[in-house]
Amino acid sequence: MAVAPTGTNNYLQRQSSPSGLADVLNVILDKGLVIDIYLRVALVGIELLTVDARIVIASVDTYLRFAEAVNRMDLTQVGQQQTLPELVENLQESTAKKRTRGVLEGAKEKIFGDDEDEGQSEGGETRRARARSASGGASSGSSRASGSRSSGSRSSGSRSRSSSKS
Amino acid sequence: MPVPAGGHYLYGFVRSGDLPAKLGEGGVGLPPGPVECLAEGGVAALVTPLGPERVAPRRANLLAHADVLNRAFERATVLPLRFGFVLPDEAAVRHEIASRAGELAGLLDALQDRVEMHLSALYREERLLGExxxxxxxxxAAQRRLRGLPVAATHFERIRLGERVAQAVDAKRAADGAAVVRELERLSAAVAPEDPRHEHMVVNASFLVARDRLDEFDAAVERVSRERAERMHFRLLGPRPPHSFVDAARPLAGAR
Structure with a gap:
């Protein structure tokens, strides 16, 4: 896919006015002058909301989300970062993204199979990266079925095949 | 403590004479109350005289507060108040202005011809985690080890992994966020950084920008965000009233 057309981009969104209640709350609840002599409308519920939004970042929930997200990551992307066109494609075509992920997961399973490969993972990363560029990224929807993470056994044959690639 | 019914709802302050005394409807209340500009000496308060009802923090009232300030901001220098302040009557409003006239006049001078621009940026998740x-x-290594193992049996290890990821993200955020702010700081009279509101948030800051430097500021944001396009996406909101810069305790660079 080509780079996004001139005039629009996927990296900077400009808004002249707040886009909803959330933007409004962000400025009028805890920013601005205060009057200390009289009374403020009871804001209990709303203030709790904004406090929650702040503390959520250092919570077990966040850690678990990060752990899950990082476990979803395919190591082929490490050391071979996505290019901008790829990102655009991923953002715009979620199905394509799934397909890509399916292929990558599948590739990983084929190459790594199971935990016994952990010891050679350093070399494995570069092999996988090469295997990915050799296969030209996402091309076949049929690999999707093989992207299932649960089975770690269909390994050895594929593994030797991919080794021969590198 | 319950708020008594009635009184004057306050939105913010402007200079006397910048806005007419009657500003139409569209204030807080149901139906939307009249918005008035109540002058006392050199400073005026934007208010809505309330009927017998109480102002609740409902959606319509919250939006009305922001809307009144935004409309005033189009025509005048405005000092926004937070949502929810009610004074008992007009005399109390006048007293409030008079008792802090110097502070308010100083802020109005400092904020004249300056606007607030808010910039936020989120990491693109896959890129961030890849890094x-x-x-x-x-x-x-921990990720590889945990990958095939059952979730239930590795709950606490996963929390620890996530915590390490969060710490790594924090370190990246500190460096990347500071770099962005540094590039825009020289075009701003002041910067008000805020805590991140999202775990992928890398920049969350308001900039006080002179109106005649807005084009320059916008071009700088465009450049800064384009340079980081693969790693982050940005949102620039404004111009808006200087909500983040009316705290008298916050020094304004180059304030008059």
């Missing part, structure tokens, strides 16, 4: 894994071999 974390590439830069932290220990995290990558």
């Amino acid at each position: 974390v894994l590439a830069e932290n071999p220990a995290i990558a």
